[in-house]
Amino acid sequence: MSKIYNLGIIGGGVSGAVMALQSAKYGIDSILFEQKESVVSGPPFCHLHAGGNLYPDISDEQCRILMEQSIDMAKLFPQSIDERPTFISIPKTEKYETKVIENRLKMLVEHYKKLIAKDPSNEILGEPDAYYKLYNEEDLLALKELGTTKLPDSTDQWMSNTLQLIDIEKLKLPVFIVQEFGWNLFRLGAQAQLALDKGEKCELKLNCAVIDIKDVRTENVEHNWEIFTKDATYKVRYLVNSCGFKTGIIDESLHLESNRLIEFKAAYVSKWKPIAGLIPELIFHGERGTPHGMAQLTPYCGDYYQLHGMTRDITLFEGGLVKSKNNEVQPEFNSAITQRISGNWEASEVGTRTENAIELVAQFVPTFQSATVGGPPMYGAQQIPGDDPDLRVGEVSFPSRSYARSEIVKASSALTVANQIIAKIQEEDLLSANDVQLDPNFIFIDIPKRDIDQLASALAVQRGYPEPMSRLVISKN
Numbered sequence: 040m041s042k043i044y045n046l047g048i049i050g051g052g053v054s055g056a057v058m059a060l061q062s063a064k065y066g067i068d069s070i071l072f073e074q075k076e077s078v079v080s081g082p083p084f085c086h087l088h089a090g091g092n093l094y095p096d097i098s099d100e101q102c103r104i105l106m107e108q109s110i111d112m113a114k115l116f117p118q119s120i121d122e123r124p125t126f127i128s129i130p131k132t133e134k135y136e137t138k139v140i141e142n143r144l145k146m147l148v149e150h151y152k153k154l155i156a157k158d159p160s161n162e163i164l165g166e167p168d169a170y171y172k173l174y175n176e177e178d179l180l181a182l183k184e185l186g187t188t189k190l191p192d193s194t195d196q197w198m199s200n201t202l203q204l205i206d207i208e209k210l211k212l213p214v215f216i217v218q219e220f221g222w223n224l225f226r227l228g229a230q231a232q233l234a235l236d237k238g239e240k241c242e243l244k245l246n247c248a249v250i251d252i253k254d255v256r257t258e259n260v261e262h263n264w265e266i267f268t269k270d271a272t273y274k275v276r277y278l279v280n281s282c283g284f285k286t287g288i289i290d291e292s293l294h295l296e297s298n299r300l301i302e303f304k305a306a307y308v309s310k311w312k313p314i315a316g317l318i319p320e321l322i323f324h325g326e327r328g329t330p331h332g333m334a335q336l337t338p339y340c341g342d343y344y345q346l347h348g349m350t351r352d353i354t355l356f357e358g359g360l361v362k363s364k365n366n367e368v369q370p371e372f373n374s375a376i377t378q379r380i381s382g383n384w385e386a387s388e389v390g391t392r393t394e395n396a397i398e399l400v401a402q403f404v405p406t407f408q409s410a411t412v413g414g415p416p417m418y419g420a421q422q423i424p425g426d427d428p429d430l431r432v433g434e435v436s437f438p439s440r441s442y443a444r445s446e447i448v449k450a451s452s453a454l455t456v457a458n459q460i461i462a463k464i465q466e467e468d469l470l471s472a473n474d475v476q477l478d479p480n481f482i483f484i485d486i487p488k489r490d491i492d493q494l495a496s497a498l499a500v501q502r503g504y505p506e507p508m509s510r511l512v513i514s515k516n
């Protein structure tokens with residue numbers, strides 16, 4: 040008789056990979072299918088949303104959830120976290136009020152204190168009272184005199200470095216420095232891949248697309264699902280659909296109804312002249328989808344910067360947000376977007392959109408005008424369950440017995456979703472209590488830094504990005 044796996048996971052993005060790692064920690068064996076050649080190769084991420092400060096429009100509750108989930112993910116993947124802060128500002132032309140940002144930050148400090156009281160190991164964003172610092176005109180005038188520090192180690196030094204480059208006249212005051220860190224996807228992918236290779240509980244099938252699923256729950260056999268690939272059939276008891284923006288395809292093959300939005304977006308890689316000292320990630324808020332949407336500059340090693348501009352000629356696209364139509368579970372993009380998803384970008388479009396992004400940032404950082412295209416775009420489609428395009432926290436749903444559908448919006452939700460699925464598996468009594476137990480000696484997430492460095496570097500190159508983008512600007516031992 041062929042093997043029966045307790046868990047079958049379809050899709051090895053951040054959600055599926057974390058699901059496999061977390062279930063191994065609970066002693067649950069799994070098989071993970073990923074159609075590409077490495078895990079975590081879906082849409083990009085660069086920002087740990089530990090407070091949701093890039094989204095002035097979302098609820099306080101979503102901000103608290105993002106903070107909590109981000110802390111959990113940072114503890115799991117410490118070598119992927121770049122501990123440089125984020126500068127948050129509102130241009131004078133924009134409707135947002137600095138008071139709203141400030142009130143929310145105060146709320147987040149209190150929430151962070153509660154998380155630390157619950158578990159002291161949650162203190163990974165620094166001391167709660169230093170979670171953010173606001174700067175008024177007087178502070179800024181004094182700080183500018185401080186000049187540039189090559190490797191800043193205080194919030195004031197980060198701010199002073201920023202001040203040497205930005206046009207503060209364009210911004211409402213106060214401006215803020217917040218402890219929302221960078222998040223390196225090559226390093227997370229490397230750690231996940233190495234941990235999966237090292238562990239014995241998960242069988243990883245790369246370059247292996249799932250083409251169909253058969254529901255055998257009523258057939259009085261020991262398994263519930265049969266998963267078909269081109270060459271073989273696999274039997275599993277519990278099914279996890281973590282196919283990213285393609286979750287609807289699995290639902291369709293199971294004849295389940297659901298609705299969702301899918302959104303295609305892209306960020307751009309630019310190269311700038313060497314600057315005298317490190318800078319935080321820079322955020323200049325603006326109304327999403329308008330020509331002055333948010334500008335975001337994310338520093339990487341080697342003078343590379345990732346750029347987002349929440350306008351239709353930079354990060355967002357005509358036809359880029361699509362929702363399920365009547366009788367259609369999986370929304371479809373138009374052919375121009377589908378072409379980009381499969382990597383077929385016109386070189387001229389990469390140039391134009393990267394230049395547009397440089398232009399947007401240069402409004403606030405005038406010398407950034409000299410930056411040039413530094414690599415291919417970082418792009419992908421993501422899913423948003425339901426019909427609210429402003430939703431930013433992850434969702435898991437259990438539409439049917441022994442079936443979970445993960446639809447995370449931000450990478451930070453992956454661990455929460457995995458834990459919810461494990462709780463559901465326990466609740467369903469599918470496995471005996473002995474089969475689902477946290478292993479206190481579970482160590483395989485402890486992958487040596489040099490191995491992560493090596494694989495992250497190889498992944499960046501293999502995917503066509505500059506190798507320095509696989510390193511942290513604030514390196515860790």
Ligand SMILES: Cc1cc2nc3c(=O)[nH]c(=O)nc-3n(C[C@H](O)[C@H](O)[C@H](O)COP(=O)(O)OP(=O)(O)OC[C@H]3O[C@@H](n4cnc5c(N)ncnc54)[C@H](O)[C@@H]3O)c2cc1C
Binds near residue numbers: 053088281445
């Ligand atoms: C431009 C952009 C910037 C972003 N920035 C951030 C950020 O800064 N911070 C943040 O937290 N989030 C960010 N996100 C969101 C983040 O990228 C997603 O939330 C996250 O990657 C989703 O992970 P996932 O595992 O659910 O899906 P995916 O990463 O899409 O993984 C799904 C996987 O399933 C595989 N698959 C699909 N169908 C099959 C099949 N039939 N058989 C086998 N394999 C299959 C796919 O190949 C894919 O690898 C950003 C998204 C975009 C588009």
